[in-house]
Amino acid sequence: MPGARLLFSLDPAVAHLNHGSFGAVPIAVQRAQQRLRDEMEANPLRFFTRGLSERIAYTRRHLATFLGAEPDGAALVGNASTGTAVVLQSLGLRAGDEVLLTDHGYGAVRLAVERESRRAGAVYRTLAVPLTATDDEWVAAIRSELRPGRTRLLVVDQLTSPTARLLPTAAISAAARSMDVPVLVDAAHAPGMLPTAVREVGADFWVGNLHKWAYAPRGTALLAVAERWRSRIEPLVVSWEQDAGFPLSVEYQATLDYTSWLAAPTGLFTLRTLGLDAVREHNTALAAYGQQVVGAALGLEPAQLPPPGGPSVAMRIVPLRRGLASTIDDARALRQRISDELATEVAVNAWGGRGYLRLSAQVYNRAEEYDRLAERLPSMLATLG
Template identity: 45%
Template sequence: MNWSSGSPALKSLWGLDPEVTFLNHGSFGATPRAVLDAQTRWRDEMEREPVLFLARKLPALMEAVRVRVASFLGADPAGLLPVANATTGVATVFHSLTWGPGDELLLADSTYNAVKQAARALSDRYGVRVVEVKVPFPLTAPEQVTAAYVAAFSPRTRLVVVDHVVSATGCVLPAAAIVAEARRRGVPVLVDGAHAPAMLRLDLTELGADFYTGNLHKWLCTPKGTAILSIAPAWRAIVHPLAISHGYGGGVTGEFDWTGTFDPSAWLAVPSALDLFSGFGPDAVRASNHALVQNGRIHLAEALGVALPHPDDPALYAAMAAVEVPWARATDGASLNALSAALYDQHRIEVPFSAYDHRVWVRISGQLYNAPEDYVRLADVLRTWRR
């Protein structure tokens, strides 16, 4: 297929507001019309005869999607489970393990805030000690991150959490190297790949993490509420969904396919997103999205008069990147959100700001509906805009 990012034909696949320069695919994804139409067809079918659909047809339909998603992610379908989102994937692992006072849970200062809070809750409930690795940013090489993790391993480490793509900075962390180091010490790893499916080329079996969670609703552009939790064989007997239902004890796939009544139309529409993505060629989409961000961050850094926080190494970033906003002082979540809201109100640009290591960063995303001009527009506005 011959296409160029941000062309009118590509933009029209999404129902995004044409008045908005939308540079925040990362937060919640954005779902193409065709995928939403597929979801509507599934919902209509369910509502024609809910019992026939949910009680008799659904198990085989869930299984078919599981097999297809597993093949896309290089995962074993027997351990690939549907969850609503990465937050649930992480919580499922946290609550499936048994914890005692003084057990250590290793995560990073760059770990997604909701996951840090979930770790805090474990600490409050069981006396777990949460150990924070300092992930350097700016950084020059992935090995710095691996070394920081390795230095924090201890005989009390019960679980290591690694963000495959850091939310605040877009940085890709060396998950495979950290998994290999942890395995050598017999420490299990949960990779939080909230942004990774479709953004990165994944082979979850080869990666070999004990647990891997990832959203399909971000970079695969599926309907919201579609994510996976992949469990290595050794852990399948002890992992259970947060809501136990009829299938308890009958094997992970059955347990996770039904955790009480829900609307499966989002999950059933996932193949439609996979079809769309395959039509473009997943590697071609990745290359195109990366090129947008690669050039976008250069424009921004020039406009803001700052240095780039890491070299132009594809091991370090993919379809998101962060650039420092030197004049911004906001560091708490509310002030950062207010910065985004003001930029949206005044210029109809949607882009997130984050704080990391006492500096404020603007994070850009690149997706098929984005054109190179979107980043030029952001750079032009940020050159003089202050709040």
């Protein structure tokens, strides 16, 4: 979008094509957070003891309303990983229970499930779903693996991180609900990017980051919980608002720096000022363009480029040749080399034994950045064995 780059403090010498990993905070939001930090440091006692809980609740209501979640049934948390940890420890897993994941899920979530299962004597299983699976095939595959009475939690992504697939989470949640299996939707990429309201997903637990696509400072996420679970939710750290119950018991963590949460509404104001529909249309179209030009440069036909699974997806993946970046360590090494040699930030993921380049698009990006990557990337990859 014309002039949008000026809203951010990004290094102009670098092409930032990986907004999906850590986002980018607009300058106006940075300044709003700094004013809050100044307020906090001017009188810490006043900041933490006079009206902080009310300010947090106001922010929560603002963000939850934007996301289509029930304000009293949601809590602010640091990120999607934190929300996942809260859910896992609140479930009360026992020996013989199981948690079902898919192989499209985020690695840190799998590690969290692995740790909680080990502590409880439970088990977890990972369901492999083809990259080309249709929505109906996704629902059927998951339904066939659920075990009522034993499967205590299904974890599924709204938009997958390694494969950039938009999943039919509402249909998946309905299928699981019919078998009395709770669902946690990892919606790390949903806020700001996807128009779907939280209530439409119908999950027992939903957690999404606002620092990626909603222009909030990092450390801002929302955990939405279905009514039947709210009385069972326990915070990771017990503090003075423990007796208040969910959501405040989860939100209030003593001397946590709350300025990222309190500045988050400024991020939504920035997004609305740009025009939510205009931002989504720009990002979706530019991500598709980037996938096409980079894919063509690597010798891929349009049919070989995985579709995102739905509209409004501002991330696309490009398959790399087999044997390249097929492990996590190799993928990280390639990402760093692209950064160092091509002055371009991208995501590189190893999934299903193959490497994939993941491209994001945001309002500060321009088509020529993807053109430049397409021109330079093939020769660099040719030097790799």
